[in-house]
Amino acid sequence: MYGTWLGLAAQASQRVGNESWTLRRGEQVTLRAAQAEDGAAMRGMVEGLSRESRYFRFLTGGRVADGIVEGLVRAGADGVALVVTAPGADGGTEAVIANGQFVVTGHGTAEFAVLVADAWQGQGLGRRLIARLLQLAQAAGVRCMRGDVLSENRRMLAILRGLGFSCRRNPEDSYLHEATLALGAAAANIATRMPADWAAAG
Numbered sequence: 001m002y003g004t005w006l007g008l009a010a011q012a013s014q015r016v017g018n019e020s021w022t023l024r025r026g027e028q029v030t031l032r033a034a035q036a037e038d039g040a041a042m043r044g045m046v047e048g049l050s051r052e053s054r055y056f057r058f059l060t061g062g063r064v065a066d067g068i069v070e071g072l073v074r075a076g077a078d079g080v081a082l083v084v085t086a087p088g089a090d091g092g093t094e095a096v097i098a099n100g101q102f103v104v105t106g107h108g109t110a111e112f113a114v115l116v117a118d119a120w121q122g123q124g125l126g127r128r129l130i131a132r133l134l135q136l137a138q139a140a141g142v143r144c145m146r147g148d149v150l151s152e153n154r155r156m157l158a159i160l161r162g163l164g165f166s167c168r169r170n171p172e173d174s175y176l177h178e179a180t181l182a183l184g185a186a187a188a189n190i191a192t193r194m195p196a197d198w199a200a201a202g
């Protein structure tokens, strides 16, 4: 029943403290639950996206609506929203450099999405973020993670397949792939799908 998962996702989110992650270039970044106060920094990140990244995540090359950006940092009772932050270049205000979230949509299925700022892509951040979302979803009792991925988004599809997702072209929309992964007791332990450097995460 849908109500079973309401609140569990929020509890899982609350268990996320400040996690220090070391990226391939050696930089230290912080993963934590997103807060409403991250809205301005999130808008800054979205504004700085390349046209391709914006299209891959939001299916638009234009301005992303305020409500959508606010939704990236507002999890609600039935979801989890995470941000990864890095210290400001001048040592000042921290910048949001990545976002990951899922929302339980009913029957134990959660819809997820991730976004990594262009300058921070290719360092293992996206894969680790998705793996962390999977852990939290499993802790919340989610049975199936699913996401829609543009068929041309080869990097995302490669990452998801590597994490055990089944990715198949949407028969009703050839531009989209549907990615699904069963979680729960019947599924293999999520830890076995973690990036090799997961244990190094502080």
Ligand SMILES: CC(C)(COP(=O)(O)OP(=O)(O)OC[C@H]1O[C@@H](n2cnc3c(N)ncnc32)[C@H](O)[C@@H]1OP(=O)(O)O)[C@@H](O)C(=O)NCCC(=O)NCCS
Residues within 6 Å of the ligand: 052, 053, 054, 056, 057, 113, 114, 115, 116, 117, 120, 121, 122, 123, 124, 125, 126, 127, 128, 147, 148, 149, 150, 153, 154, 155, 156, 158, 159
């Ligand atoms: C997709 C995205 C989340 C991936 O995050 P990332 O931090 O760049 O990716 P990672 O560094 O974790 O992983 C990259 C992996 O993809 C692989 N990869 C890179 N480019 C690839 C390509 N063109 N085709 C296939 N695999 C590719 C790399 O080999 C790497 O694997 P490795 O970790 O084993 O070396 C990020 O690029 C992004 O936010 N893109 C724009 C928005 C988006 O597409 N969001 C997903 C919407 S569904």
